[in-house]
Amino acid sequence: MKLGLVIDLDTCVGCHACAVACKEWNNSSSVSGPLSDYQPYGKAPSGVWFNRIRHYEIGEYPTNKTLNMPMSCMHCEDAECVTVCPTGASYKRPEDGIVLIDQDKCMGCNLCSWACPYGARELDQDSGTMKKCTLCVDRIYDLELPVEERQPACVLACPTHARMFGDLDDPDSEVSKTVRERNGFGLMPELGYKPVNQYLPIREVKPVPAHTAAPLLIEGVKQFTNRIINR
Amino acid sequence: MKPSLSVIFFTVSSGAGFGLMALLALADVLQWGGGLSDGAIVGVGLIALVLVTAGLLSSMLHLANPKNAWRSFSRFKSSWLSREGVFAVAFYPFALGYLLLAYLGVAGAPRAIAGVGTIALAWITLYCTGMIYASLKPIPQWHTPLVPIAYFVLGHYSGALLLFAVLVYGGQGAPVYLYSVLTWLALAAAVKAIYYAWMRRPGVGATINTATGISRARVRLLDVGHSHGTFLTNEFGFILARKHAVLGKVLVFVVGFVVPLGALLLAPQIVVTALFAAVAATVGLIVERWFFFAEARHVVRLYHGL
Numbered sequence A: 001m002k003l004g005l006v007i008d009l010d011t012c013v014g015c016h017a018c019a020v021a022c023k024e025w026n027n028s029s030s031v032s033g034p035l036s037d038y039q040p041y042g043k044a045p046s047g048v049w050f051n052r053i054r055h056y057e058i059g060e061y062p063t064n065k066t067l068n069m070p071m072s073c074m075h076c077e078d079a080e081c082v083t084v085c086p087t088g089a090s091y092k093r094p095e096d097g098i099v100l101i102d103q104d105k106c107m108g109c110n111l112c113s114w115a116c117p118y119g120a121r122e123l124d125q126d127s128g129t130m131k132k133c134t135l136c137v138d139r140i141y142d143l144e145l146p147v148e149e150r151q152p153a154c155v156l157a158c159p160t161h162a163r164m165f166g167d168l169d170d171p172d173s174e175v176s177k178t179v180r181e182r183n184g185f186g187l188m189p190e191l192g193y194k195p196v197n198q199y200l201p202i203r204e205v206k207p208v209p210a211h212t213a214a215p216l217l218i219e220g221v222k223q224f225t226n227r228i229i230n231r
Numbered sequence B: 001m002k003p004s005l006s007v008i009f010f011t012v013s014s015g016a017g018f019g020l021m022a023l024l025a026l027a028d029v030l031q032w033g034g035g036l037s038d039g040a041i042v043g044v045g046l047i048a049l050v051l052v053t054a055g056l057l058s059s060m061l062h063l064a065n066p067k068n069a070w071r072s073f074s075r076f077k078s079s080w081l082s083r084e085g086v087f088a089v090a091f092y093p094f095a096l097g098y099l100l101l102a103y104l105g106v107a108g109a110p111r112a113i114a115g116v117g118t119i120a121l122a123w124i125t126l127y128c129t130g131m132i133y134a135s136l137k138p139i140p141q142w143h144t145p146l147v148p149i150a151y152f153v154l155g156h157y158s159g160a161l162l163l164f165a166v167l168v169y170g171g172q173g174a175p176v177y178l179y180s181v182l183t184w185l186a187l188a189a190a191v192k193a194i195y196y197a198w199m200r201r202p203g204v205g206a207t208i209n210t211a212t213g214i215s216r217a218r219v220r221l222l223d224v225g226h227s228h229g230t231f232l233t234n235e236f237g238f239i240l241a242r243k244h245a246v247l248g249k250v251l252v253f254v255v256g257f258v259v260p261l262g263a264l265l266l267a268p269q270i271v272v273t274a275l276f277a278a279v280a281a282t283v284g285l286i287v288e289r290w291f292f293f294a295e296a297r298h299v300v301r302l303y304h305g306l
């Protein structure tokens, strides 16, 4: 199995609901929680997040678009973050490909965060250990939950259903089919990490004329008289 | 990358220590300039061990959770950091055994074996330290064989200078030790010059287009999505002005190479100039290390529009 996320850049509206739901769930999770906050009500609030959404502009006016890009651990097939870890705290589960950090083993050397191109790992200053997305490993296998809720918190929270979760190893899974149909891609393939998470591109749409030529003066006078008469 | 003082001190200090120890044992095994007195070997060897130990302890300061540091020996098969730790620890019994034999005045095979073991482990450890950086694909400025080569050569350069300075102080500064310094100096300057020239274009790298997967249009950051700094911006967001980068390289060459060279050529056998050369070179290497970090640009910066 290669469990991972598929994120639809066409429908993501950049609301940060997934990141907030992630923070909420994982803060009380026993796998990597809590996700410490520094000065939450102070001048410069900051803290540990597993999922961050950044916003970009692509193209040139008048055909430019906004791109909202949520990013969390890609659970890479060639996860160098695991290779460089000297303590064995970072590991990739053979059964489902989830990359996890054993909080009891990590010595907080930061090396794995240097090895991750996607900025998925953040050091928790309070615990002194590295933290990252667990793919909600404590939800997706929880038999106490109804089947439809055995998904990562971010996927359940997304109001536009821009996030999908599934097995990208199985060619017949919903996620694999969607990736095929919509030409899904992984980020920075040239680094060779083989990220499992895939992104669906923004759909091609016809450009909408953004502005029309200014009306002729005579047209303007006509409209004005029409308006006066109509009153 | 944010230059971290504990890591800078670690790499400069233990690099010099391993270089010094390796050259000391080499000089003894090969009997350079008629060999060294046992007293000098023990004295210089202890200086080298202090440098190595101070460096390794300083590298511990950089850990956020040092109580788990003992676990770092456990991934020898995959992690360069783990290998460095294992070899650095394995270095001690050889180095201490070698110095003990010198102290006891034992010559011959046992001392030669301990000496060769010391040299080999010092070299392997230096190589592992260099590879910790060179193995990181997301940092193009480090992902090159030039990095371990430079680290190895710079460690030997500062080690050779220290060895020479101490020997001059003890009245044993045979010319061969000066030649060794000059050779390592030339090598170090050459490697750094190649590295700096190469770094102007460190290969084809990731761009904001490959990072976002938008290959057919210009991509520009609108908003990073956080109101204040994060771990990522703190660790990787360090920005070095271009003119400072140039100044840094000039400083490395002037203070690290030209000044020591001048001092050594003027009056090599005077304690003050030899020591001055060693101090200048060390300052130069600290600057070199600082810029090594400051100039490295992690690809995650692309997502932050940097």
Ligand code: SF4
Binding pocket: A072, A073, A074, A075, A076, A079, A080, A081, A082, A099, A115, A116, A117, A118, A119, A120, A121, A132, A193
């Ligand atoms: S995204 Fe980063 S942390 Fe996650 S598996 Fe890949 S390299 Fe490791």
Ligand code: SF4
Binding pocket: A084, A085, A086, A087, A088, A089, A090, A101, A105, A106, A107, A108, A109, A110, A111, A112, A113, A129, A130
């Ligand atoms: S910070 Fe922790 S998980 Fe990351 S490489 Fe170091 S020991 Fe491993």
